[in-house]
Amino acid sequence: MTTIVIDGAAVVTVDPERREFIGHVVAQGNRIVAVGPGPAPAYDGARVIDGRGCLVTPGFVNTHQHLYQWVTRGLAVDATLFGWLTTLYPVWERIDEESVHVAAQAALARLALTGCTTAADHHYVFPRGGGDLLGAEIRAAAQVGLRFHPARGSMDRGQKDGGLPPDSVVEDRDEILAATEAAIDRWHDPAPGSMLRIVVGPCSPFSVSGDLMREAAELARRRGVHMHTHLAETTDEGDWCRETFGCTPLEYAAQLGWTGSDVWFAHGIHFDDSEIKQLGQTGTGIAHCPSSNARLGAGIARAADLRAAGSPVGLGVDGAASNEAGSLVEELRHALLFARARGGPQALDVRAALEMATLDGARILGREAEIGSLEPGKLADLAVWRLDTLEHAGIPDPVAALALGTPPPLALLLVNGHPVVEHNTVLTIDEEALATQVAKTQHHLTTKPSST
Numbered sequence: 001m002t003t004i005v006i007d008g009a010a011v012v013t014v015d016p017e018r019r020e021f022i023g024h025v026v027a028q029g030n031r032i033v034a035v036g037p038g039p040a041p042a043y044d045g046a047r048v049i050d051g052r053g054c055l056v057t058p059g060f061v062n063t064h065q066h067l068y069q070w071v072t073r074g075l076a077v078d079a080t081l082f083g084w085l086t087t088l089y090p091v092w093e094r095i096d097e098e099s100v101h102v103a104a105q106a107a108l109a110r111l112a113l114t115g116c117t118t119a120a121d122h123h124y125v126f127p128r129g130g131g132d133l134l135g136a137e138i139r140a141a142a143q144v145g146l147r148f149h150p151a152r153g154s155m156d157r158g159q160k161d162g163g164l165p166p167d168s169v170v171e172d173r174d175e176i177l178a179a180t181e182a183a184i185d186r187w188h189d190p191a192p193g194s195m196l197r198i199v200v201g202p203c204s205p206f207s208v209s210g211d212l213m214r215e216a217a218e219l220a221r222r223r224g225v226h227m228h229t230h231l232a233e234t235t236d237e238g239d240w241c242r243e244t245f246g247c248t249p250l251e252y253a254a255q256l257g258w259t260g261s262d263v264w265f266a267h268g269i270h271f272d273d274s275e276i277k278q279l280g281q282t283g284t285g286i287a288h289c290p291s292s293n294a295r296l297g298a299g300i301a302r303a304a305d306l307r308a309a310g311s312p313v314g315l316g317v318d319g320a321a322s323n324e325a326g327s328l329v330e331e332l333r334h335a336l337l338f339a340r341a342r343g344g345p346q347a348l349d350v351r352a353a354l355e356m357a358t359l360d361g362a363r364i365l366g367r368e369a370e371i372g373s374l375e376p377g378k379l380a381d382l383a384v385w386r387l388d389t390l391e392h393a394g395i396p397d398p399v400a401a402l403a404l405g406t407p408p409p410l411a412l413l414l415v416n417g418h419p420v421v422e423h424n425t426v427l428t429i430d431e432e433a434l435a436t437q438v439a440k441t442q443h444h445l446t447t448k449p450s451s452t
Ligand code: ZN
Pocket: 064, 065, 066, 230, 266, 318, 319
C-alpha cells in the first residue's frame, strides 16, 4: 500500500470544526489516515512531499458539466441561451463515440488541472447511430483518473411536441428509460469508495416531456440513484413554463417529484423567496455555474440565500460551449465576485465559496461521508496548490489567495490516493497530443454538412 505524506503545508480541512493549520496530511492506499498541525509522524517507506509554500484543500467536486461540449467551444458567442442552443443542436447531432471520448478526456484533464477530483457530468444528446456515448465518457474518466458521476441524460420533447430541440436529437421515452436503467445495471457502483455512480438526468423542462420527468424520478428512486436536471436558468425558461404549464419551473418540477435531497438542479437562478425556502426545506441541491451564467447573460443564482435556507450549493463549470475555460477553481472566484456584485460585500465570504467547491458538492452527490473534507477515514481526494510563486507570494491568508488570486498551479492532485496531477501536469494523458485531437475533432464537427 502506498503512503504519501504531505508535510509543512497550510491545510484547510473543511472538517466539522473547520480546522486550519500549518501541518500534515497523510494518505495510505485510498484513504486519509492522518491530518493535523505540526510535522507528520514517521511512516516507513512513505513518499514525503515538502508542502512548504503550498495549501492543501479537499479535492473539488464539479457538480455540473457537459463533457462533450469541449469540442464545440466558441460558437454563438454573443447569443442568449435559447439562441445559443438552437445554433448548437445541429452541431451536436453529429457527435459520436470518438468525438465524445476526445472531448471528455480534454474536459476532464482540464478539471483535474483546476483542482477537481470528483466530476459529475450531464450527457443528454444521443443522436441515432452515435454509438455508446456514455461508455465513451466513462472510459475517458477512468483514463484521466477522476471519480465520476455521469448522468444518463435525455430529451424527448422535440419541436413537433412544442420543445426547443430539433426532432433529430430527441429519443423515444421508453428507449430513454430502458437505456437509463441499463446504464445503472452496467456501471453504477454503490459500494463505499466508489469511483463511478450513475445519475438519472432528463435535460430540462423545455426539452423533456412531463411523463419522462415523472417516470425518470420513479426510476431513480426505485434504483437508489440521484437525479439531476437544468432548472430556472433564464427568464425565457420561466416565461415558457408559465405559458406552457401555467406555473413556475420549480412548481412544475415539484409536481413531477423533482425535489428532495436526492435531487439537484443546474443553475437555479430565478427563484423567489418562497421557492428558496422550499428548496432548503426539501434539501434540494443547486449546481451554481457562475461563469456560464455570465457568458450567457442568464443572471446570478442567490447562492448565499440558498445555502442559508438549507440547500447544498455546489459549483459547476457547465459545458465548455458556454464556458470555454472549463476551470473549476475559477468558479470559486467568479462565485465570490458575482455574489458581491449582486448582493454587496457581505454576500459571500471566501471560506463559504471553498465549502461550495468541496463539502457542498459532496453533499449534492450523496458522498459527504466519504469526500469533501480532509479527515482520517475519508477517501484520499485532495489538491496541493502552490502559493509561493509570483502570483500569490505574500498573501497572508491562503484561502483568500486561492479564491481571489489567479488560479494557482497544482503541485499535486490525489484521487483515491493516486497522483493524477504533479507539477501542474496531468500524468495520465498526453496533453499536447490531446490538444491536436481536440482541434481536429472540432473542425470535423463544425464543417461537416448537416444530415438534416
Ligand atoms: Zn448545463
